[in-house]
Amino acid sequence: MLWTVLLALLVLLVLQTQLCVCLRELRSGGSGSPSYLSSSSSSSSSSSSSNATQQRLPGAIIIGVRKGGTRALLEMLNLHPDVEVAKAEVHFFNVEEHYRRGLAWYRAQMPFTLPGQVTVEKTPGYFAAPQVPARVWDMNPAVRLLLIVRDPAERLVSDYTQVLHNRLTRHKPYQPLEELLLHKGHIDPGYKALQRSLYHQHLARWLEVFPREQIHVVDGDALIRDPFPELRKAERFLDLPPRISPNNFYYNTTKGFYCLMSAGHDKCLDESKGRPHAPLSAEAFRELCRYFREPNKLFFEMVGRSFSWC
Template identity: 90%
Template sequence: MLWTVLLALLVLLLLQTQLSVCLRELRAGGSSPPTFSSSSSPSSSSYNATQQRLPGAIIIGVRKGGTRALLEMLNLHPDVEVAKAEVHYFNVEEHYRRGLAWYRAQMPFTLPGQLTVEKTPGYFAAPQVPAHVWDMNPAVRLLLIVRDPAERLVSDYTQVLHNRLTRHKPYQTLEDLLLRKGRIDPGYKALQRSLYHQHLARWLEVFPLEQIHVVDGDALIRDPFPELRKAERFLDLPPRISPDNFYYNTTKGFYCLLSAGHDKCLDESKGRPHAPLSSQAFKKLCRYFRKPNKLFFEMVGRSFSWC
């Protein structure tokens, strides 16, 4: 009996000591948020965190526009924590029926004052998503990263082709899918995803343009820092990302990230060589996008150097 009492007292003493340590570290963490480290594990990065919060910002698209690169670059900021995987909450009915508690559980642990960011590129083109996002939080900030729609289409097809080849499934050439009797087939899904003005119009029926920040995906590839500085301002974040956070990897052919002495490059699927498409078919594609692009430029009040 005496040994049981002594053991219980020892356990209580250890718990009290551990609680005191945790409280001290939590107070210290509240005034100085943890910095990004590409080598940190999920358990260590969330050690001082308090709870999972719904996102204050969402990267809504576009597919194959650079959403993963943008997310990883934003994650360099010490006041930002990101959902590591695409959640597909607002565009997959099975997920949406699970409710906000399920959605919150997919988010990272954060400290008070930190911004949670989620990205699912499928949100942009899904008709039901704008209203769903509004119901979650009418004040949420939205990031839309776009690139040349013709190049985006080819990249979209390239990813699908790679997946089919990996699974040893049959496939059609891009030209067969894109052209019907020598003319652009408007029913091709990858083409429809590149009609940015149609999808943005649905978002603007719900959200004001001021709540949607358009990121130039082509510029992000050429020189990441200026685009990241604009994103920081849009998200009301103090400027913490600097040119020193990026270096050009000549082997991969794109910029990689540097933080706290560690580097991080996007996986091998980024920068994958495009599937072949004849110059004649590509020119037809560019001509097809001229009017849609012009409408998109008018909607966002700026233009881009697209084909």
């Protein structure tokens, strides 16, 4: 009887030992993920990494023109969920100090975006700077370029008005526009603001580098009168699905121009927009319009469309 009990205890001890070994092996095997889970986890991690936001070089640049409506165009494009914009003018390609810092510095000025979103920056000084087209091409030959133009005579007066405002704010003297614009009763071609309005000269340099279909011309005067049609054209040019609607705009009677509406929040451009122009006599303005007549025709031929300018 005693031997039977001892034998039973021995069998139980052996079984317990084997059970412990099995449990230890199970724990050891279970500490790592099965191969399909490891693969799935790796795939998920890779997917998560590829979907992470990061700063990317721009896929589109608003290259000008100065005082043509570049800020309005940028803010309106930013209504699109697939667009992220650089908040400040970067001046990478037209300022030597910035350009020497390289593309890594330029990329660091861009917003964070998801794959599939378009990064847009705007620097109106790019359009008239001779060195810029080749530099932009070197950065990305496939980049989309947006050029917003307005009546060159009105643009010139607006350009002068901004400079005048800045100088008065700093308590610095500045000549009246007519003195800068006219020399012995004739237009002075050396006036810098006038040179910026010679659109055909600057566009010719861009077309030496980029094909015409890569440059989209936005009618700045039409953008002010009725923004939506111009934004729809810009969406198509950027290969974006149509997401901007007429409901994104409302006319502010106090300011005298359209403001933006998105997700129940409205936004109007700053007080510099719509600032009254500096005075210029009707005679001087007519002379200015006559001066621009031929350059405007050349520009119309280059872009294959005409505008209702003076």
